[in-house]
Amino acid sequence: MIKLHSTRNTIAKDLGAIKVARITTDENLPRVLRRDKALLIDQYSGSDLDGFEIVFSKYQGDSHIHEVQYLSEDLHYLADGDVVRIDPSRNYVRAIYRKNSSANFLFVTERCNSFCLMCSQPPRDVDDRHLIEELMLAVPLIDIDTREIGITGGEPTLLEQRFFDLINLIKISLPYTSLHILTNGRTFSNPKACDELALIRHPDLMLGIPLYSDVSHIHDFVVQADSAFDETIRGILNLKKRSQKVEIRIVLHKQTINRLPELAEFISRNLQFVDHVALMGLEITGFTRANLKALWIDPFEYMEELLLAVNTLTRSRVRTSIYNLPLCLLPESLWSYAVKSISDWKNKYYQECENCSKKSDCGGFFASSDLVKSDHIHAIQ
């Protein structure tokens, strides 16, 4: 597991405001290309450092040189093409984008209009409009060959016009990149928001929208918001009416599992035209820790419901995947639906996994799984 940000760097305070820059390790980069670049060197060699946005050295002994900042060891994995955000006032460096990762998400806001029991990224009602402005600077620096990029929050659509501006910027800067947006979809109950999105005509955009029950009062309870069910459903209908791609995301826990087969039935009857359904194991982080007793159920206990749900959805030709669940907990008939979905920076395996013949096909665990884990993890022979 790698750290995405660190404050253990040493950065000169007089470097001023927050910067967004793309990492390069080429200290001989032609002058004209140095703008927006953060040079990362192993050790200062006396070469000309003029024109770089910032210069980082991995060598602590270089920190006496005024033009060179020390990058702490936990970020030494940074490499050519990565994009970082630097806040000199806090010695803070964060990886916004990593070229070698298949899971790059742009975190656009902490604000949210839902308050889900198991939120992995608990929302805060703060003014964080600076985040989107920095991301607007970062997007043009991202590698054009990036296969996929995500937008997450908080609830991204709360950014209103800036949300659409960001998508448009991604469309023109990254024309070959799939874009995956995590949203609760409620904003799209307003057809105007859908029109605005459709107008951008992004060629490869999917909206991942959570739906936790087939009946309103249970969904609203899980997301802790009245009317959320109706708004989300209307949002999905409005989006599909405008041919936008929609994925339904279902987090599996004690409050959603009882009616999972009925929810699958509901989707195949009412929302069969969605593009994907993701059935997702619970990540033990954020609010889930606070509500663990109300949420935790050993996945081993709900395999019957999961099997029924997958069968119902696939019979209706709804493309279906299982995320975040290790193969040893799934019946073999579900293996082909399991996706290695856990992002590299929070992924881990256990002792039991070392002797498992399926380890290379398996998504493993969240690093946060230590707090509570299934009693049925075992090596598959």
Next chain:
Amino acid sequence: MELSKKFKDQNHFKKILNQGYSLLPFNFHKLPSTLYLISNIVGEYLIIDRDTLNRLVNGDLSFEDAVYNELKSKHFIMDQDSDVAIDLLALKYRTKQYAASQFTSLHIFVVTLRCDYTCRYCQVSRRMEGDGDYDMEETSALKALEMVFQSPSKSIKIEFQGGEPLLNFPLIKFIVQNALEKNAVEDRNIQFVITSNLTFLTDEVLNFCNTHNIYLSTSLDGPEFLHNQNRPRPQKDGYEKTVAGIRKVQSRLGYDKVSALMTTTAASLPNVRAIIDEYVSLGLHSVFLRPLSPYGFAIKTKQVEKYNTEKWMSFYREGLDYIIELNRAGYFLVEQYTKVLLQKILTSSNPGYLDLQSPAGAGIGVIVYNYDGDVYASDEGRMLKEMGDDFFKLGNLETSSYEDIFLSDRLLDTLEESLAESSPMCSECGLQSYCGSDPVYHYATQGDVVGKKPLSFFCAKNIALIEHVFSLLENGEKREILERWLA
């Protein structure tokens, strides 16, 4: 439940449910057991007992009742917490009725009435092999094609019928080539099928079918003795020719390019397993257990009809049980009519089966261009004409325009009068969304496009079939097998 203090518990979100619920439209039907089937216009259903049904309609159910969430999820009731049910019902209804918005997609060309068989159940009154007066003219074919492309449907299926259509193969070639030429501009999704006994399946025919991706549909009534008894050919080699033809299409064009249908006669009734075995040994994966239609025959008395329903049902039940047994043993085999019913019961899609639609498929789902240039609202409509009644003749290619035919009072009145949603006994039937309307059948048997349903074999047969399918769905293991047919 132990939620952290910043969260509201479940009861907070259930408070509003205390304000009661309102009913959304549904029908109910008493099943052969003591239970009731409730169903709505989009085919969602629940099976409940009489007490629950009473409490439901009297507004006495509480959200604490286990059935409450089921009723809400399937859009039988609506409470103050959510009104998106209306949007979803509308969407599902539009989906179910999508075919009606697309208008006529199946276009049947009767290219000749000549045939080499002498089937006693022939429903179209075939003519002798050599009689050229019963062939369609090229000029009629061109006029018919003009009409085909006036249909707004994005999907066009042209089916060649007879008689034996391969006895007029030059006209089939002419029609396919002209249709494709027109379609270069029209850009419809176009498909061709030849309904044939396969006697005249020459290499030329096979090559032509291969080039243009043409499907073949044939009749196979069962094992040799039964097939030849039902479908006599003067040379007594009908079975042999048919089986050889099926094999030839399978090996030359592919297993999915040929399908077979059977017709049930009195002689078929004790032989359902042997009939099905015949299909399996030919490597076919679909059987259609079809009762005889009342065309080309004297119309039976009402007493005989009732007797027939029972006989028919035991034939069908035995066949379906055997088909399920074969599936269980690992051979994928579908009974087509059951599959149509399953799609209607278990999915939001509409299988588009012409005899089980409301509005009926006549004219707006299918249209028939007869060899003589007359245009009929359905295949059965032209069968009726061969018996001397041209009630369903909508016009003639020489004298009628597209508008004359599709806006004719005969067609529109028939469709309007026979809507199941407003027909006596259909409008309140709990099986309505799985059934349909068959005005040609009811006209043929009762002289009226609506018909008296208690006297109708169509009605009795479909009630018995649908009830039977529901009883199979209650059995988990059988349900699993049947659900596989829809994947």
